[in-house]
Amino acid sequence: MPDPDRLPRRTVEPALARIAWRAAEPIHGMIYFAPEARDRYAALGLRDRMGYFASRAAAFGPVGAETVVATFFNFNPALVRAAIPAAWRAATPADILRARLEAADAALRRACGPDLLASPETAEAAVLAREAAEAAQRHPAGRSLFAATSALPWPSEPHLVLWHAQTLLREFRGDGHVAALLLSGCSGIEALVLHAATGAVPAEVLRRTRGWSTAEWDATVGRLRARGLLEAGDRLALTEAGRKQRQWVEDRTDLLALPAYEVLGPSGCARFAELAGTVSRAVIDAGLLDPVRAKDRRK
Template identity: 50%
Template sequence: MTSPGTARRLWALGEPFHALTYFADECRSAAQAAGLTGFWSAYFALRAAPLGPVGPEVVTAAFYNFAPGFVARRVPAVWDAVTPEAALAARLAGVDAAAGRVLVPDWPAAEAAALAGIAAAAVDLPGRPLAAGNAGLPVPGEPHLALWQALTTLREHRGDGHNAALLQREISGVGAHVLAAAAGRTEKEWLMRARGWDAQAWDAAVEDLAGRGWLADGELTAEGTAIVAAVEADTDRLALGPWRELGDARCDRLAELLGPLRRAVLAAGLWPDRNPIGVPDPD
């Protein structure tokens, strides 16, 4: 039976290609050409576009780990600059342009897209708003864009499950970042800047987590380490369904195909070191 580790491995392999939409200059240029000014306006519009012209409350709920005020400074104003349909077109245009820098010659994009597409078509939708929004979009005709869309649906499915694992343990968005920083997965300063939390909110989360016995002097306790591991284990388990549909042999083949693509994205400098996404290196 396909193991939860498979879900983590394929996420780690595929996430850098998905993240072109955040980090590639071509993607920022496409967003600007559509009318979106500034990194965060583009981020919120392009990522939230599958949900329609939603307000800050919905974006805060679905994205989970951003400070509400940080979201409200961009949403719903982004919909005055661009429609969700135009944002969706811009994100595909940007990825299409950026892919020219990372696709390996003769790399079998059609095969990778077909495999990822089988998994993406099998995502379970209840309680998964971002996965559902992406699953409802048309599949692009170009294989590399079909692959990007499938990987995007799958990573949002995983993220929706991660949010459920946090919520079940009453871990807030800022609390999740405090735990991630204490675990050494990314930097506190970057997380605060990239997710909009101020020092007061961060310190309050530290105090709460320390009161629960999960932190001591800013470091994870044994119980805190166990909680972080449990959240990650639940995230992997909740992400597993689509990969079970694909099956072990085809999961292994997709991993084999994604490896060179991931390395090409890293070699092009399009995957910033210790970025706030917090993806581990694939095993």
């Protein structure tokens, strides 16, 4: 283990970096729910889950399913294999990436309106986000999905710079999170079950959206109970050992994400969280993280 006294001195605490990431995450996350994206993927011939897997993996080029299985981590491999490589026969990665960026543009314009979109605050948020993302680009080792995404060209308009930068920051953090989960001894489905046991997201939502059967889920619950990470009984709940393992993973994920945010310093992180939070609230208020509301409120 590294000697803590010999590690570089932190300029930003992990908790502050996490706050900055969370404040901006809806700006990126909406692309998985917005009807603007769904419609454009459908126009390319992408059906069912193809749009999600292909749009996020397109930065790799037309890779096989196993690359996506490995980098997306907690999805049932059968779900991935049903979408990849069939998606590449429907549309090229370049066309899919173009559709994704167009969808982000249209969705953010709808959510933010012209005043917020063209505001100095949004432009400032974009500058700070890009600075953090470019700092992350100096640390690509072991972060395959981030590295592939970081090779894509930067858009020019501030709201799209903000979206692209947050996409990079999300993949940077996500690749680090996968590394921490692997070190903790968790498989993809085990990570989902432990996440569900925190109560943050309903177990059925995680099971269904990641394509796992009830039998596979229940078997995983049994294994985690046998390892002492879940309480016995009908309720899905972490034991003290389970809580410690989850915290260990989250702490390592925060540490691995720090290289992106240290360049901003504490005041820059706080300012970014404030500015990005305004755009995120507009995204949430427009229903872009809720596919039913997003569809109903589309003009």
